[in-house]
Amino acid sequence: MNVRQSLHPLIATLTALLITAVSAHEPLPLRIEHRTAIRDLPAPAAATQALELRVINLDQWPEAEIHAALRSTAQILGQCGIRVTRADLLQVTAPETHRHFDTPRSRELARELALPKPAVFFTAGTRQIPAFDAEAIGRGNSRTRPELADTVWIAKGARDLGIVVAHELAHVLMDSGEHKSDTGNLMAESTTPQNTQLTAVQCERINSTGRRNGLLRGVD
Numbered sequence: 575m576n577v578r579q580s581l582h583p584l585i586a587t588l589t590a591l592l593i594t595a596v597s598a599h600e601p602l603p604l605r606i607e608h609r610t611a612i613r614d615l616p617a618p619a620a621a622t623q624a625l626e627l628r629v630i631n632l633d634q635w636p637e638a639e640i641h642a643a644l645r646s647t648a649q650i651l652g653q654c655g656i657r658v659t660r661a662d663l664l665q666v667t668a669p670e671t672h673r674h675f676d677t678p679r680s681r682e683l684a685r686e687l688a689l690p691k692p693a694v695f696f697t698a699g700t701r702q703i704p705a706f707d708a709e710a711i712g713r714g715n716s717r718t719r720p721e722l723a724d725t726v727w728i729a730k731g732a733r734d735l736g737i738v739v740a741h742e743l744a745h746v747l748m749d750s751g752e753h754k755s756d757t758g759n760l761m762a763e764s765t766t767p768q769n770t771q772l773t774a775v776q777c778e779r780i781n782s783t784g785r786r787n788g789l790l791r792g793v794d
């Protein structure tokens with residue numbers, strides 16, 4: 575007997591719709607509009623580590639604003655002997671539903687884009703509660719959302735962008751959510767133009783953990 579014939583027509587229709595929805599798993603309609611390789615970021619005099627970034631513009635952020643932020647990020651990370659050798663800036667058109675940071679949808683987006691990490695997403699905002707201006711997902715806090723490991727999500731309206739990106743990348747590279755209350759430290763809880771310093775101990779952790787997790791590469 576055909577099971578569907580035994581069901582009430584409405585239930586049969588709903589069941590059919592549900593089956594369609596569940597089985598569809600269609601790829602997200604994402605379009606990479608263009609890709610720019612940024613290679614002229616400030617470098618420390620003696621670099622010991624190289625970092626490559628993927629930067630995804632999900633909401634028409636002005637390219638000049640992202641570029642300026644990355645310059646400041648590179649300068650800050652340079653304190654630890656890190657040179658940002660290359661940042662690939664991708665302009666991506668995603669469905670409206672996927673332009674904000676929102677764990678289930680951002681997982682879909684990250685899975686579909688399948689970019690090398692670390693990756694920094696410039697989003698339309700956040701749908702997370704509590705709503706942070708920026709979030710970093712390392713290894714330790716990605717067990718239930720592996721697609722988001724080693725990613726940073728910046729919400730529109732975040733201030734001191736370059737410092738925010740450096741702060742969040744430091745969380746990712748150290749694989750730690752720890753903050754440091756020392757005056758002027760990059761890892762102070764609140765991001766301000768004065769908070770840009772990293773201690774030797776923090777640099778050591780950034781470099782060793784970043785290397786171990788394959789996010790940094792040693793340079794001669």
Ligand SMILES: [Zn+2]
Pocket residue numbers: 741745751753763
């Ligand atoms: Zn933080």
